[in-house]
Amino acid sequence: MSALEAEYRLDYFEENDFVRRECPECGAHFWTRDHDQELCGEPPCVEYSFIDNPGFEGEYSLEEMRENFLSFFEENGHERVDPYPVAANRWRDDVLLTQASIYDFQPLVTSGKTPPPANPLTISQPCIRMQDIDNVGKTGRHTMAFEMMAHHAFNTREDVDSDEYAYHGEVYWKDETVEYCDEFFTSLGADPEEITYIEDPWVGGGNAGPAIEVIYRGVELATLVFMSMEADPEGEYELKDGNRYSKMDTYIVDTGYGLERWTWVSQGTPTVYEAIYPEMIDFLTTNAGITHTDEEAALLHSASKLAGHMDIDEAEDMESARGEIAAGVGVDVSELEALMEPMEAVYAIADHCRTLAYMLGDGIVPSNVATGYLTRMVLRRTKRLCDTVGVDAPLDELVDMQAERLGYENRDTIRDIVRTEVEKYRETLERGGRRVEQLAQEYAERDEPIPTEELLELYDSHGIQPDMVEKIAEEVGASVEIPDDFYSLVAGRHDAGEAMRDTEERDERVAELPDTEKLYYEDQTRTEFEAVILDVIDRAEGFDVVLDQTMFYPEGGGQPADRGTISTDDGSYAVSDVQEDEGVVLHRVEEEPEKGALVRGRVDPERRQRLMAHHTATHIVGHATREVLGEHIRQAGAQKGVESARLDVRHYDRIGREQVKEIERIANHLVRDNVPVTEEWPHRNEAEAEHGFDLYQGGIPPGERIRLIHVAEDVQACGGTHVSRTGDIGAIKIVSTERVQDGVERLTFSAGAAAIEATQETEDALYEAAAVLDVSPAEVPGTAERFFEEWKARGKEIEALTEELAELRAGEGEVVELGEATAVIQRLDADSDELRATANALVGEGKVAVLGSGADGAQFVVAVPDGVGINAGEVVGTLADRVGGGGGGPPDFAQGGGPDAGKLDEALEDAPDVLKRVLNA
């Protein structure tokens, strides 16, 4: 029994003659106008009834249905809001991708800290659900990319203070929401008797509330969620997840109408894909040369229809249901599979291309982390699908077809990224293919199967799917066994070492203090101020001073804290660090000043100036980088300093030297233009409407008003301190670029005086090199190259001379006759190369060589010609032992030595005896 039963007793249901029923199959409670209805109306209790039997008066395309929905709610008092990016990690750090329209407003709006862009509002939000990736194309109804059409209303209880939350009062609640739903259905010509409202309380992410599933002709077309509770151990409601919840001050209408499903129902096609991607499917089937006879087409149609009637929720269900379907349409399973599989691939390609268009269009750059990695996975999967089904159109063209349809303006960049990625993938496959081939050959020769361990490494370290290994291995004749739990074995390699997250508890004493007034926003060039000490907190190291107002900038937004002094009548205190704790600024000093004292604060002006210059320069470099590399450039992190600053940007390639120069040119041009740097505090909704999401390069601040910094055309939400005109920066010098991750480039640069210092450092290195070579700086590259070439030539010459010398020396040593063999024992103080060469020369003459050198410790080389029964390694071992070392090597050529050069001669004198002893031993 639902704990929320009373929540569903709506006046609207009462007034419109609805009845509440319990489904005898699944036990769900539902509301309907049809007094004879018994079942809940949803699979598995009932089957789809809209296939080949469209549910509305007209057929709609995706675009038409979207417009229909948005304008319906617009006419009903809702403001239309532009969709948010699919990369939800741009405004929240708990998820990567946008999976529902409500994601757009979490957590700042739903918690009441920030007002919604409009209230009530309607939106059609593109979403991506990676969880469904295996089902796409197969089940007939799953897509990875979809649009969630929605209307939202944000309410607060009347009895809370009107200024406690960013919105106040009730806009509308349950009755109106259901009424809108009913009306939207009837506006499309649907029969209200066929609509079922199922009670299905919703729980998720610490929030909960009553919710209603809206079913029409067997398919769920909308979910109406009434978010109104939060997790609370003391709460009065216990919900289906076993936790207790209590009512919140805010309550939010969160609806979701699946655009694809509505479009599908309006057309009544066997699968959702045919309804939403008709042109793309035509293009792909033609391109891949897939043709069907009328008979085959009819077969496919009825097979898909049959599948549609079943409750197929997973690709696996599909596979097991195939037999049943084949029997249903009266053909062989294999015949059916041969027909369906290429079409499933085509459906998936269409869907994946749309997913990619969303991801890349919203500025995600493929990489090996986060959303970038997901994008890369989808892209590679799509490419594989294209290859297996025989689509030979370039992938960038396919993605572009979707990007065009979705109205993206950065289509050239999207294509460029796709091309780069496809090329990278091709290289990976080529590299991997060679590797597998080699490995497979090795195991084929030994007649062993390729072990699982190798498969794991191939996948984990080299990105080669096991089935690809199988294919290649087959060609070479090696066997492979892929364990069923392969992917969990992979997971096992990634030891889940949960990192400890230290949660800092807020100091209660600080919490009671009023927010510090921030003077640094009033005049960023002033460095002196007066204030009163409100409190002094004893810390493990020093004291934190809280003032009523301050000029000191606390560390934040990648800008380090100011330093300086605060002075009272009793003395002066050096401020070594400044931090902010929810509005209260803490000044770290070593000695304890008196609470309540009047102080004069003085910020280190030189440091502040340099930090401001670097901060403004960071905006300028970001702007210049975007101009040079493209609109997709987005900040991935930044850190400002006194000597230099760094800016990490997302980009799909390395930044070349020419591009660095161009960025530097544009940045410095902006500096020379000496444009004013201005700030404003607009309402966030106006700011977003005017500048879009790119405002938030360094994260999203809460609150109704946000601070914007303008530098020429560049606008960013930013809390840092800035110079007043770009000319104050003086100059910007990019010192280095590095690839900090795949898809993230780090630009390190210096501004102002630091720029000159950085340039001087580089020049010093050049001048020093020039002085060493005794040439002018301009001649350094040429000279260095010449020296390097000459050095290499000389090395070769030495090698040749060493060999010549060795031949000449070869006769100089003491000759010892050992029966049929002759040995030469010789001391020559030279390096090991020379010893080796001499030994080789002696062996060339058919003699055993025993050579010793005292040039660097004691070294031996012993070489034995073919057919002489002496183990060189053994000889060296014995000799080296005498000089306190060791040695060894193959029987015909051994080396060794030791530190005690004084015993070298002694050892060599014993050599004849050693030789005789080991001869034929």
Next chain:
RNA sequence: GGGCUCGUAGAUCAGUGGUAGAUCGCUUCCUUCGCAAGGAAGAGGCCCUGGGUUCAAAUCCCAGCGAGUCCA
């Protein structure tokens, strides 16, 4: 953010602490009217960089740089 793998000739890669290797490509010659092919000879290596261990490091250890890949 974490794990794993790899850096050796122009390219692709072998290499087990003990003399730096193969295949393709390149140069020259032979064969040919010429080309392809074939035959012969040859050139081409700071073995990524810097430390450490060792008598001895391409090889083992550490750090850095560069590249690839899997996971969250």
